[in-house]
Amino acid sequence: MQRKKTTIILIIIILSIFSTFSDKFKEHSIKDGDNLYRIARQYNIPVTELCKVNNINQNSVLKKGAVLKVPNTTTSSALQKYTVQKGDNLFRIGLKYNITVDKLCKINAFDESVNLYPGKIIQVPANDDDKKTIYKSSDTVIHPVKKENSVRPVVVQSYFYHLMQKGETLYQLSKKYKTEIRVIQAANNLTEKTVLMPGLRLKIPQGSTRKFIDYSLPLAGRVVPYVKSHYRGVVVFSDKENAVVTSVDDGVVSYIDMRSGYGLIVFIKHANGLVSTYSGFSEIYLKKDMVVKSGDPIGKPGVISKQSDPAILFSLQDGSRALSFDMAAGKFYK
Structure with missing residues (x-):
């Protein structure tokens, strides 16, 4: 008799634990294409919370078929009324209240074709903090980026051609085209001993600076x-x-x-x-x-x-x- 009582008590405790777990968590089975950010968005929770309850980090590899615990965060009592404003649509309202369009439709018992006219009253999650994020980026802050670190000046060369005339020298060309003798030599593979014959076609570099990002x-x-x-x-x-x-x-x-x-x-x-x-x-x-x-x-x-x-x-x-x-x-x- 005592053993039966003990067994009954154990069953009650186990069922109580299971009930508490099911109230607090649901299970998600990993599918092809799943990642933490997508799962977090699906269940409308921060990815950091998803990682915490599963004792993993944001770089963890998710294996197909594995099961994740997902906190239950949405209840029917955690809702409030929202008055549709001019220019609103389901997507924008969903962004504002951190909820997917599918869930927004579900809690209001309508579909995506609903007419959201200004003044219409709908139900939204009680948290109206516009700055709440779908997931947190490791609670990081911006590291200021100086312009000179991300903008890289690069000289892009273009050319036009000059036909050598009798008596012309590289010095004259450098003055005429506002460049240096060595630049003209390098562009045409010339040496100090190269004879510049009339009719020789020379490339004259025209440098322009592009600041690459x-x-x-x-x-x-x-x-x-x-x-x-x-x-x-x-x-x-x-x-x-x-x-x-x-x-x-x-x-x-x-x-x-x-x-x-x-x-x-x-x-x-x-x-x-x-x-x-x-x-x-x-x-x-x-x-x-x-x-x-x-x-x-x-x-x-x-x-x-x-x-x-x-x-x-x-x-x-x-x-x-x-x-x-x-x-x-x-x-x-x-």
């Missing part, structure tokens, strides 16, 4: 210039499955939106005054005002136009001016 592209792959009346940048096509777009420098997320023809857009403002722009995502991992470091994941590239490979539109802005891209150097320049 010493940034790597945010996505590895094939680069195609993309210049339109309203846009100047490049398209980067990736041939890798599950490719991730990364930030080109330390900075702060200054703008996130969805625009027709461009898809999901992210702007990151950097300490050197430049703004890097990324568009065409299929999904993003960031939130406005988030601090990022160079190499931090931004999101997953989408499919641009009818191209089969995932791609991203990328540009660098210096104030209101879009910088040009040098295909040979693989860099933007001022």
Whole structure:
């Protein structure tokens, strides 16, 4: 009899522990293409919290089939009313309250085609802190980047040709074209003993300075210039499955939106005054005002136009001016 009582008590304790666990956590089975940032966004929690409860770090390798504990953070009581404003859409409201469009639709029992007219009342999570992030970037701060560290002046040589006339010398040419004798010699493989015959065709270097921005592209792959009346940048096509777009420098997320023809857009403002722009995502991992470091994941590239490979539109802005891209150097320049 005593043994039966003990067994019953143990069962009750075990069930109580299990119930407490299920109340606090749910389980996520790792699938192909999963990463910590995507899982954190799916469940609307910081990636640092996801790492903490699973005793892993942000660089841990996730194996397919492995199971992660995911904290339960959303309850029906943690909701508040929100009045739709002019210009609102599901995506923007989701960003503001750190919730996915799918979850926003679910808690309001409507779908993505809902008419969000100004004044409409909907339910949103109770936390209205606009600066709450989808995940924290290791609680880092921006390391100021000096302009001279990221802008690399490079002399790009171009040439025109001069036909030697009778009696002309290299000294005369150097004065005429405002260059140095040794520069003309080097460009034409001349020595002190070379005889300059009339009719000899000489290359005259014309140096122009391009200040290259010493940034790597945010996505590895094939680069195609993309210049339109309203846009100047490049398209980067990736041939890798599950490719991730990364930030080109330390900075702060200054703008996130969805625009027709461009898809999901992210702007990151950097300490050197430049703004890097990324568009065409299929999904993003960031939130406005988030601090990022160079190499931090931004999101997953989408499919641009009818191209089969995932791609991203990328540009660098210096104030209101879009910088040009040098295909040979693989860099933007001022």
